[in-house]
Amino acid sequence: xxxxxxxxxxxxxxxxxxxxxxxxxxxxxxxxxxxxxxxxxxxxxxxxxxxxxxxxxxxxxxxxxxxxxxxxxxxxxxxxxxxxxxxxxxxxxxxxxxxxxxxxxxxxxxxxxxxxxxxxxxxxxxxxxxxxxxxxxxxxxxxxxxxxxxxxxxxxxxxxxxxxxxxxxxxxxxxxxxxxxxxxxxxxxxxxxxxxxxxxxxxxxxxxxxxxxxxxxxxxxxxxxxxxxxxxxxxxxxxxxxxxxxxxxxxxxxxxxxxxxxxxxxxxxxxxxxxxxxxxxxxxxxxxxxxxxxxxxxxxxxxxxxxxxxxxxxxxxxxxxxxxxxxxxxxxxxxxxxxxx
Numbered sequence: 001x002x003x004x005x006x007x008x009x010x011x012x013x014x015x016x017x018x019x020x021x022x023x024x025x026x027x028x029x030x031x032x033x034x035x036x037x038x039x040x041x042x043x044x045x046x047x048x049x050x051x052x053x054x055x056x057x058x059x060x061x062x063x064x065x066x067x068x069x070x071x072x073x074x075x076x077x078x079x080x081x082x083x084x085x086x087x088x089x090x091x092x093x094x095x096x097x098x099x100x101x102x103x104x105x106x107x108x109x110x111x112x113x114x115x116x117x118x119x120x121x122x123x124x125x126x127x128x129x130x131x132x133x134x135x136x137x138x139x140x141x142x143x144x145x146x147x148x149x150x151x152x153x154x155x156x157x158x159x160x161x162x163x164x165x166x167x168x169x170x171x172x173x174x175x176x177x178x179x180x181x182x183x184x185x186x187x188x189x190x191x192x193x194x195x196x197x198x199x200x201x202x203x204x205x206x207x208x209x210x211x212x213x214x215x216x217x218x219x220x221x222x223x224x225x226x227x228x229x230x231x232x233x234x235x236x237x238x239x240x241x242x243x244x245x246x247x248x249x250x251x252x253x254x255x256x257x258x259x260x261x262x263x264x265x266x267x268x269x270x271x272x273x274x275x276x277x278x279x280x281x282x283x284x285x286x287x288x289x290x291x292x293x294x295x296x297x298x299x300x301x302x303x304x305x306x307x308x309x310x311x312x313x314x315x316x317x318x319x320x321x322x323x324x325x326x327x328x329x330x331x332x333x334x335x336x337x338x339x340x341x
Contacts, residue, residue: 004292006281006335007300008033014303021310022168029167036160036299040190053294057273059122059282060097062105066289068277069096070118070270079115083108118258118269120278120326122289123333125259131331132308133322135262137241140316141250147313150175150218151199153228154182156272156295157325158256159195160302162226165309166198170224174199175215177206212237220247223317224309228256231266241320252312253320254305260324270325272298279329297325304328 011033022029039053050059057070071077071092080086084099100108105121112119149172151162159182162172174196176182181203184192204211216239219225225244227234234240245251255261258270259278272295276282281296282289305323312319 006332007037007293007296009335010300010332011036011303014307017307018164018168018303018310021307021314025169027169031164031167031303033303036303037293037296039156039188039294040194041188049290050288052273052291054273057271057277057291058093058096059277059289059291060100061288062100062108063103065105066122066277067100067105067108068120068122068274069100069112070274072118072271076117079112079117083111083115083117113265113268116269118271118274120270120274122277122282123280125278125280125326125330131323131328132304132311133260133262134308134312134319135322136318137253137320138245138249138251138318140318142316144223144313146171147223148221149173149224149226150222151226153226153256155184155228156191156195156298157301157305157323158226158228158254159184159192160299161254161256161305161309161323162199163195164303164306165224168306168310172199173218174201175218176201176203178203179206206237212239215239216244219244219251222248222251223313224252224254226254226256226305226309230257230269231261245318250317252309252317254309254312254323255320256301256305256323256325258324259326261320261322270297272296272325275325276329278326279331280333281329297329300332301325301328 015031015033018031019028056072057068060067060069077089080089080092084096086092086095109119109121147170149162149165149170151172151174153159166172182192258275259265259268273291276297281292283292301323308321308323312321
């Protein structure tokens with residue numbers, strides 16, 4: 001894959017900071033940015049065009065612009081009837097394109113948000129805030145000879161963050177749900193292996209009170225907790241940031257999300273391709289957006305989140321590091337010299 005100047009610049013900066021931090025800790029660890037952008041498995045489609053490399057996301061023209069529609073899950077396809085009156089879940093794209101052509105981008109995104117579908121307006125997120133925000137939730141804990149990481153993430157961005165932290169010397173425990181294992185375990189097995197092999201792996205039943213008590217206890221003893229679920233998912237489990245930080249005031253909680261742990265969109269669903277489009281990280285060809293890379297917001301967020309975790313540890317912790325896919329994509333897009341035609 002050809003890497004744009006903007007992506008190369010961002011990843012080079014983050015890789016340099018990662019190497020500097022690990023050098024101060026005793027062993028300099030170099031990151032090869034292009035390797036992080038490679039899923040390690042061939043896709044039937046190229047990584048440039050209106051259809052994503054994995055085929056689940058498409059850039060679609062609306063009455064007044066462009067949206068990215070990601071039908072990554074069975075639940076997204078089952079919501080199509082309520083979203084655009086589409087009953088053919090086997091080949092929904094022609095009808096989705098036809099329906100979108102007569103409706104506004106905002107109308108489509110607002111309804112998709114209510115239905116829990118990952119749909120975004122191309123370029124809707126502007127880089128008006130720091131790509132990573134540290135929200136003070138506890139107090140500093142400066143003495144850490146080693147650091148223990150609890151990885152509750154799935155897919156690409158969060159697990160990549162955890163993998164990079166193993167390279168920085170962390171002991172990382174990956175926790176998966178017995179009922180809903182990490183989606184890339186079967187979907188992208190080579191990527192799953194690359195991101196998770198060096199972690200201790202634990203499978204628990206999230207409906208078990210005993211398992212949830214164990215999870216809360218581990219969150220209170222960890223130095224770093226990595227998450228990629230929305231805040232309401234933790235509320236449903238009876239877990240909230242305030243209680244966890246009360247018990248573990250020096251914690252670094254890294255929250256990977258679509259649009260931010262805080263703000264006006266913590267409930268919005270996003271995956272790498274639609275989040276990249278939301279952040280404007282697309283190529284414009286003859287006035288039309290094309291995907292640039294394979295779910296590129298994921299690896300960008302993975303390395304950014306790892307650097308954010310190391311920064312927070314260096315400063316003593318006691319913070320939640322907010323790492324939204326779309327905002328990080330927007331930050332990278334801002335560096336680009338490309339402009340829409």
